[in-house]
Amino acid sequence: MYFRFMQQDLAEHHKLLSDLFPRLSAEEAWEEYHLSDDQVAFFEKEGYLSNVRMLDEEVVEQLRVELALIADPAHPSNGLFHEFHSNESEDPNTVLFHSLGHWRVGPGFHDVLWNPRFVVAASQLLGNRSVRFWHDQLFCKPPEKGGVVAWHQDFSYWTRTTPMQHLTCWVGLDDVSQENGCLFYVPGSHRWGLLEKPSLAGDMDGLNQFLNAEQQHQFDQKVPVVMKAGFGTFHHPLLVHGSYANTSQRARRAYVINVFADGTRSNTEDELLQGVPPIAKGKKIEGTFFPLLFDCNPKS
Numbered sequence: 293m294y295f296r297f298m299q300q301d302l303a304e305h306h307k308l309l310s311d312l313f314p315r316l317s318a319e320e321a322w323e324e325y326h327l328s329d330d331q332v333a334f335f336e337k338e339g340y341l342s343n344v345r346m347l348d349e350e351v352v353e354q355l356r357v358e359l360a361l362i363a364d365p366a367h368p369s370n371g372l373f374h375e376f377h378s379n380e381s382e383d384p385n386t387v388l389f390h391s392l393g394h395w396r397v398g399p400g401f402h403d404v405l406w407n408p409r410f411v412v413a414a415s416q417l418l419g420n421r422s423v424r425f426w427h428d429q430l431f432c433k434p435p436e437k438g439g440v441v442a443w444h445q446d447f448s449y450w451t452r453t454t455p456m457q458h459l460t461c462w463v464g465l466d467d468v469s470q471e472n473g474c475l476f477y478v479p480g481s482h483r484w485g486l487l488e489k490p491s492l493a494g495d496m497d498g499l500n501q502f503l504n505a506e507q508q509h510q511f512d513q514k515v516p517v518v519m520k521a522g523f524g525t526f527h528h529p530l531l532v533h534g535s536y537a538n539t540s541q542r543a544r545r546a547y548v549i550n551v552f553a554d555g556t557r558s559n560t561e562d563e564l565l566q567g568v569p570p571i572a573k574g575k576k577i578e579g580t581f582f583p584l585l586f587d588c589n590p591k592s
Contacts, residue, residue: 438538
């Protein structure tokens with residue numbers, strides 16, 4: 293097995309720790325993995341871009357093994373998570389594992405932040421800007437009883453940062469379909485502006501009460517994001533999205549990387565993430581817990 297668990301905070305390391313991904317310069321990564329103009333144009337029009345290869349099959353398998361270890365509440369580094377919910381579902385009949393901070397715990401999930409396939413695409417979709425890490429998430433739905441993630445906009449939970457120059461990447465560790473609870477998007481909804489935020493793991497359709505008639509009509513045109521394991525989907529911070537229950541015989545495991553353009557500032561005097569020292573309102577978000585992942589202007 294490639295990895296061993298170190299009982300230390302992996303946030304101290306702002307570089308690849310394993311051999312899961314190639315070590316490339318920014319120029320080499322761009323040449324190898326940049327998105328096409330058509331892909332970028334689709335993202336700008338619809339608010340998302342799906343079926344982008346992020347991981348090779350052997351990396352997917354190693355991350356599944358790592359996930360099983362770090363999802364155990366008895367893991368020795370469990371205290372490093374910003375949030376850890378063995379079951380965040382508000383429905384007692386379903387299960388939704390959700391956590392933030394696993395990059396601090398597992399070397400594989402640490403290194404996906406510096407995956408060149410990810411950072412190059414993220415830079416392009418942020419307008420060819422340098423990419424800084426915001427926070428990660430795990431969402432896992434077990435077979436037959438996996439809970440929902442209600443319709444929402446990511447930025448409705450992130451107003452403690454400013455300006456809005458964020459991006460989300462969702463990567464499946466299983467093949468995802470409508471049966472096992474894939475993501476759904478409402479194309480073009482990133483132009484609606486900021487809506488009220490619902491409970492993330494509560495009523496699936498809680499957002500509907502905040503939609504006008506035109507938005508409701510557009511909402512009815514929602515599309516499923518069906519992908520093979522190892523592929524990712526990017527979306528705008530205002531794009532309305534959610535995922536239904538897993539009623540299949542298969543698991544639905546995924547990790548999420550949330551980033552913003554370098555230069556984003558704190559909009560609060562409180563903690564940005566649980567357990568992270570506050571950054572004063574108006575100050576640039578940077579430091580140990582918010583590393584620079586891709587620098588568009590590296591020093592020579």
